Amino acid sequence: MEPCFDCPIMCGALRSNNETGVCGVGGRSFVCRAARHYYEEPPISGARGSGAVFFAGCNMRCVFCQNMDISRSGGEGLAGAKPVDADELASIMLRFEELGAHNVNLVTPTPHIRLIESAVPKARARGLTLPIVFNTNGYERAETLRRLEGLIDIYLPDLKYVSPVLSERYSGRSDYFEVASEAVTEMHRQVGLLKTDEEGIAVSGMIIRHLVLPLAVDDTRRVLDFIAGSLSKDVSVSLMSQYTPIEGMKKPLDRRLTKGEYKRAVEYAEGLGLKNVFIQKLTSASLDFTPEFNGFFE
Numbered sequence: 001m002e003p004c005f006d007c008p009i010m011c012g013a014l015r016s017n018n019e020t021g022v023c024g025v026g027g028r029s030f031v032c033r034a035a036r037h038y039y040e041e042p043p044i045s046g047a048r049g050s051g052a053v054f055f056a057g058c059n060m061r062c063v064f065c066q067n068m069d070i071s072r073s074g075g076e077g078l079a080g081a082k083p084v085d086a087d088e089l090a091s092i093m094l095r096f097e098e099l100g101a102h103n104v105n106l107v108t109p110t111p112h113i114r115l116i117e118s119a120v121p122k123a124r125a126r127g128l129t130l131p132i133v134f135n136t137n138g139y140e141r142a143e144t145l146r147r148l149e150g151l152i153d154i155y156l157p158d159l160k161y162v163s164p165v166l167s168e169r170y171s172g173r174s175d176y177f178e179v180a181s182e183a184v185t186e187m188h189r190q191v192g193l194l195k196t197d198e199e200g201i202a203v204s205g206m207i208i209r210h211l212v213l214p215l216a217v218d219d220t221r222r223v224l225d226f227i228a229g230s231l232s233k234d235v236s237v238s239l240m241s242q243y244t245p246i247e248g249m250k251k252p253l254d255r256r257l258t259k260g261e262y263k264r265a266v267e268y269a270e271g272l273g274l275k276n277v278f279i280q281k282l283t284s285a286s287l288d289f290t291p292e293f294n295g296f297f298e
């Protein structure tokens with residue numbers, strides 16, 4: 001029996017003994033939804049959709065999480081959630097290939113890394129050719145990521161904060177930047193810059209996502225400074241305006257982003273010379289983009 005130290009929380013849960021970790025995940029991984037998803041960045045979603053696998057559980061506790069139904073539960077007893085083993089996850093991946101999805105998009109994969117390490121080679125052996133996307137909150141151990149080298153084609157990490165005050169207040173993790181900056185550096189080392197095919201669909205590389213938060217444009221600037229200064233001005237960045245308050249949210253997170261805040265963030269990215277920035281319209285700030293978590297291949 002091996003304790004789990006896969007993520008930076010390093011809680012040591014004996015998951016093979018069905019002990020539940022801080023991430024909420026125990027001995028089995030649950031998938032809450034497996035369906036094509038059309039609301040990622042254009043090189044990820046394309047016209048035919050991204051084959052999104054939404055796992056239950058998460059190693060962070062962001063107060064504004066849009067997927068709280070599934071992120072705060074390991075999946076046991078959750079309506080619509082299905083336990084999956086490596087063979088079943090490989091079958092889901094292959095089904096996406098049959099459906100014509102552009103990739104397999106593993107959403108909140110961190111607590112399921114052992115399953116992924118086993119499922120991807122099985123799917124490849126059965127003929128999977130789609131790129132594998134690792135769609136993460138960025139709170140990852142670089143040491144664990146090194147085990148994924150060669151298995152993951154596209155990293156899609158968040159880089160949420162630099163400020164330890166904000167990361168503690170909004171996500172309960174004061175060491176977020178220390179950990180996530182090392183993680184995205186390791187991802188960049190593994191897969192490099194975003195590469196697309198002749199149709200503009202991602203085949204490998206990394207897109208860093210940053211959600212601009214109300215009254216936090218200064219921290220956005222620091223995130224962008226890190227990317228431009230420590231990684232590369234050619235790194236692809238998705239600068240997201242879609243922050244949407246959930247019910248009961250306290251100030252300043254009780255409102256959407258203003259046009260002025262987002263404009264300042266975009267102008268700063270341009271001023272830094274970042275060359276590949278995806279920007280959103282403010283009309284993207286809608287809960288309509290949050291899928292219901294009970295669908296399989298509809």
Ligand code: SF4
Nearest residue numbers: 004007010011021023
């Ligand atoms: S992945 Fe889950 S069980 Fe493993 S160290 Fe992190 S919180 Fe603990």
